Amino acid sequence: MKKKLVCIxxxxxxxxxxxxxxxxxxxxxxxxxxxxxxxxxxxxSMEPAALIPYESNDTGTSYICSQxxxxxxxxxxxxxxxxxxxxxxxxxDDTHYRFKLRDDVxxxxxxxxxxxxxxxxxxxxxxxxxxxxxIGPVDIANSKVEDENTVxxxxxxPYPAFLNCCAIxxxxxxxxxxxxxxxxGYAEKPIGTGPFKFVxxxxxxxxxxxxxxxxxxxxxxxxxxxxxYIPEATTRAVEVQSGxxxxxxxxxxxxxxxxxxxxxxxxxxxILNTSFISYNCSVEPFNNVKVRQAISLAIDSDAIVEAANxxxxxxxxxxxxxxxxxxxxxxxxxxxxxxxxxxxxxxEAGYPDGFSCTLISNARQAEAEMIxxxxxxxxxxxxxxxxxxSNWLDxxxxxxxxMYIGGWTIPSGDMSEAFGAFDSxxxxxxxxxxxxxxxxxxxxxxxxxxxMDKDARNKAGEDLQKLLADECVTVxxxxxxxxYAYRNNVSGLVILPTQSPDFTKxxxxx
Amino acid sequence: xxxxxxxxxxxxIPVIICVVFVVFMILRLSPNDPIRTVLGDMATQEEVDEMRxxxxxxxxxxxxFVSYIGKxxxxxxxxxxxVNRRPVLTExxxxxxxxxxxxxxxxLLAALIGIPLGMVSACHQYGLLDNASSVLALIFLAMxxxxxxxxxxxxxxxxxGWLPASGWYGVEYMILPILATGMxxxxxxxxxxxxxxxxxxxxxxxRTARAKGLKENIIIGKHALRNALIPVVTLMGMxxxxxLGGVFVIETIFAIPGMGKLLVDACSIKNIPVVQxxxxxxxxxxxxxxxxxxxxxxxxxxxxxxxxKGKKKEKRGEA
Numbered sequence: 001m002k003k004k005l006v007c008i009x010x011x012x013x014x015x016x017x018x019x020x021x022x023x024x025x026x027x028x029x030x031x032x033x034x035x036x037x038x039x040x041x042x043x044x045s046m047e048p049a050a051l052i053p054y055e056s057n058d059t060g061t062s063y064i065c066s067q068x069x070x071x072x073x074x075x076x077x078x079x080x081x082x083x084x085x086x087x088x089x090x091x092x093d094d095t096h097y098r099f100k101l102r103d104d105v106x107x108x109x110x111x112x113x114x115x116x117x118x119x120x121x122x123x124x125x126x127x128x129x130x131x132x133x134x135i136g137p138v139d140i141a142n143s144k145v146e147d148e149n150t151v152x153x154x155x156x157x158p159y160p161a162f163l164n165c166c167a168i169x170x171x172x173x174x175x176x177x178x179x180x181x182x183x184x185g186y187a188e189k190p191i192g193t194g195p196f197k198f199v200x201x202x203x204x205x206x207x208x209x210x211x212x213x214x215x216x217x218x219x220x221x222x223x224x225x226x227x228x229y230i231p232e233a234t235t236r237a238v239e240v241q242s243g244x245x246x247x248x249x250x251x252x253x254x255x256x257x258x259x260x261x262x263x264x265x266x267x268x269x270x271i272l273n274t275s276f277i278s279y280n281c282s283v284e285p286f287n288n289v290k291v292r293q294a295i296s297l298a299i300d301s302d303a304i305v306e307a308a309n310x311x312x313x314x315x316x317x318x319x320x321x322x323x324x325x326x327x328x329x330x331x332x333x334x335x336x337x338x339x340x341x342x343x344x345x346x347x348e349a350g351y352p353d354g355f356s357c358t359l360i361s362n363a364r365q366a367e368a369e370m371i372x373x374x375x376x377x378x379x380x381x382x383x384x385x386x387x388x389x390s391n392w393l394d395x396x397x398x399x400x401x402x403m404y405i406g407g408w409t410i411p412s413g414d415m416s417e418a419f420g421a422f423d424s425x426x427x428x429x430x431x432x433x434x435x436x437x438x439x440x441x442x443x444x445x446x447x448x449x450x451x452m453d454k455d456a457r458n459k460a461g462e463d464l465q466k467l468l469a470d471e472c473v474t475v476x477x478x479x480x481x482x483x484y485a486y487r488n489n490v491s492g493l494v495i496l497p498t499q500s501p502d503f504t505k506x507x508x509x510x
Numbered sequence: 511x512x513x514x515x516x517x518x519x520x521x522x523i524p525v526i527i528c529v530v531f532v533v534f535m536i537l538r539l540s541p542n543d544p545i546r547t548v549l550g551d552m553a554t555q556e557e558v559d560e561m562r563x564x565x566x567x568x569x570x571x572x573x574x575f576v577s578y579i580g581k582x583x584x585x586x587x588x589x590x591x592x593v594n595r596r597p598v599l600t601e602x603x604x605x606x607x608x609x610x611x612x613x614x615x616x617x618l619l620a621a622l623i624g625i626p627l628g629m630v631s632a633c634h635q636y637g638l639l640d641n642a643s644s645v646l647a648l649i650f651l652a653m654x655x656x657x658x659x660x661x662x663x664x665x666x667x668x669x670x671g672w673l674p675a676s677g678w679y680g681v682e683y684m685i686l687p688i689l690a691t692g693m694x695x696x697x698x699x700x701x702x703x704x705x706x707x708x709x710x711x712x713x714x715x716x717r718t719a720r721a722k723g724l725k726e727n728i729i730i731g732k733h734a735l736r737n738a739l740i741p742v743v744t745l746m747g748m749x750x751x752x753x754l755g756g757v758f759v760i761e762t763i764f765a766i767p768g769m770g771k772l773l774v775d776a777c778s779i780k781n782i783p784v785v786q787x788x789x790x791x792x793x794x795x796x797x798x799x800x801x802x803x804x805x806x807x808x809x810x811x812x813x814x815x816x817x818x819k820g821k822k823k824e825k826r827g828e829a
Contacts, residue, residue, distance in 0.1 A: 043676075048594075049548075049593045049594055050594060050595075056550070057550050057552070058550065129549050129553045129554070129557035129560070129561070130549065130550055130553070132557075133552045133553075133554070134552065187595065202604070202767065203594070203596070203601060203604050203605070203767065204604070204605060204767030204768075204771055204772060204775075205677070205678075205765075205767040228676070228677070228765070229765065229767075230676050230765035231762050231765060231771070232676075232762050232763045232764075232765065234660060234663070234763075235663065235675050235676045235763055235764065235765055236676075238663050238664070238667050238668050238675045239667075239674075239675050239676055241668055242667045242668060242671055242674075242675065243671075244667070244674050244675060244676065388778050388779075389547065389778065389779065390542050390544070390546075390547040390778065390779050390780050391541075391542050393542075393546060393547055393551055394541065394542030394543060394546060394547075395542075396551075397546060397551065428555075429546075429551070429552070429553060429554055429555055429558070430552075430554075431551075431552060
């Protein structure tokens with residue numbers, strides 16, 4: 001009897017274990033191994049939150065959606081706009097844009113792309129809380145379909161960044177009829193017009209796609225795209241070194257090790273992102289410009305960026321990333337590293353002995369500790385609160401922070417998307433987490449947001465960047481970069497400044 | 511024994527309700543807003559409020575709690591993930607089998623190595639093998655799990671190229687994670703087996719067995735081991751239960767899509783339905799594992815089964 005029970009329990013354990021064995025998964029990866037050159041396996045760090053472009057604005061979602069869906073326009077590696085699903089476009093006036101669609105585009109379900117799909121997608125973008133603030137003031141009621149391949153999109157007010165918004169991944173065009181017929185099914189098995197067709201998403205593990213043989217852009221050089229979710233950066237680096245994956249997102253910390261591998265090449269792509277130190281400018285002592293100027297002079301940004309990024313990143317000299325049109329490196333006497341001048345300014349501000357404050361940051365421990373050390377030199381005692389994204393965001397949106405380390409990404413590549421961070425009408429959730437209020441800045445931001453004349457707009461951008469440099473609302477840390485390691489038998493890999501990859505030109509060489 | 515099992519099952523119910531209540535309250539009373547995190551940093555306050563309404567987060571806490579329990583009891587509905595809108599139960603169903611495999615194989619590995627090593631060490635106390643295995647056990651106990659896992663990857667994947675570093679697609683993928691998870695347990699099991707074995711082989715009944723001329727392997731393997739294993743079973747059960755909650759560090763390093771990874775990801779963005787569902791599930795599983803250990807006890811420890819037999823006889827006598 002006892003032996004029987006032991007046998008039964010053992011058998012149960014084995015059966016459970018075998019039942020748990022995903023035979024399907026095994027075949028998936030085995031097939032990728034066997035397929036060899038037919039499968040591109042990419043190790044990525046984050047999963048998507050959704051498979052529909054307008055449902056989420058997180059990087060993971062954009063990454064996947066950029067493979068499945070396409071936009072009216074695309075931005076190339078230099079952020080110049082190129083035709084996408086729209087073969088041409090015309091600015092009718094400040095608030096009306098006409099797009100002429102390609103005639104040879106079909107969704108993955110075989111349906112032809114029409115202007116109705118475009119209008120429907122923009123309507124969804126406007127309705128979605130994740131994308132409405134990014135897509136611009138699109139006026140659906142006054143937009144219209146002129147014919148099967150022509151759509152006119154109307155805006156409720158002039159918006160110079162609108163064409164850029166037509167190239168952001170969140171505006172990927174969805175198939176109206178399929179979405180209306182089965183929205184839940186669509187969310188699980190998305191349908192786009194892009195170079196890759198969705199096959200399967202195994203949560204926490206991988207997303208599998210296959211080449212779209214009917215893609216209007218031509219045929220691809222491989223059949224299957226496997227995006228494997230590997231959260232640990234070291235593991236991703238080892239996988240690409242050992243040939244477990246063909247391409248891997250890596251972090252700056254792995255570069256030196258990976259570069260030693262003769263069969264692997266590292267690709268560095270600057271992205272539309274900058275990191276910075278800032279404050280809640282509505283509370284003491286940070287509402288005092290001299291305090292901010294003192295802090296700016298007390299911190300050696302170049303040294304922090306050098307140390308924290310292994311010498312592989314450049315220091316942000318503006319709130320804008322360098323590749324954004326309107327970028328301007330303003331000269332200011334409050335830039336650079338000058339401890340004595342910083343102490344003097346702090347004394348003038350009424351804090352000769354310094355003060356205490358808290359710095360909140362999501363990760364970035366090394367930078368935070370260095371900032372703490374620099375500021376102790378001028379008598380400012382900084383307590384560190386290194387926390388998770390959720391707590392960090394909650395603090396910033398609700399103005400609970402004193403000092404913080406932040407980052408800003410501009411997917412559209414237009415400066416208007418950045419300067420909301422200093423608009424007094426946009427406190428907290430609007431984007432102004434520094435709670436900075438300045439009438440002159442507001443007026444310049446208004447020009448940037450609505451002026452259609454490029455020169456006048458760029459002049460306003462320049463003036464604003466000068467003002468922000470003198471006001472020391474932020475202290476620049478690094479310009480963002482993405483690092484990829486790929487096997488030497490892979491060629492044609494392109495990573496765009498938006499962080500989305502372009503795998504369409506990838507081919508395997510001997 | 512049947513009544514004992516039934517009583518233990520019934521005892522699990524208040525424990526699970528307590529777990530649900532505590533997890534529910536902690537998540538609801540923690541200061542930041544999960545909806546803000548889910549909707550992204552640019553969502554307006556109106557949009558956040560709208561989604562809070564949609565999710566029922568603006569209702570009074572007792573209403574939320576009763577509604578949550580009600581859905582579980584009536585529809586077995588644990589809600590949907592805030593992030594990808596998948597049912598929590600589907601997420602758990604996808605992840606738990608993987609963690610279960612990892613836990614089973616790691617526990618088996620630890621038992622198959624730890625128990626014989628502990629036995630041999632006890633039988634040859636202060637011998638070369640005993641000293642060597644004690645030192646090894648100490649090293650494994652002191653070694654951080656994540657460091658050992660990374661060392662395994664560096665040696666077996668990067669340097670030798672024998673085994674893959676990530677995934678869970680077949681036997682070759684399982685070896686490193688199972689080794690990394692099992693190593694810490696091996697040390698514990700080996701030391702527990704050794705110390706209990708040393709205690710047992712000094713007992714009078716073992717001396718009697720030897721005096722009767724029984725073979726040493728029968729004395730050790732049959733009479734001594736059975737009693738020495740009782741605390742080891744407890745330890746193995748506890749470790750197994752802990753593993754079923756997900757071995758977060760190992761799952762992260764080896765990119766194993768298991769329960770641990772699911773829960774930590776969910777915690778980091780306050781994905782309340784997934785955290786609640788996952789913790790309740792783990793609480794139930796832990797309770798079941800403990801129950802199974804107690805049942806196994808009854809079979810390996812004659813004193814427990816005889817207690818019940820004794821009670822039965824008493825009842826028959828009363829009748």
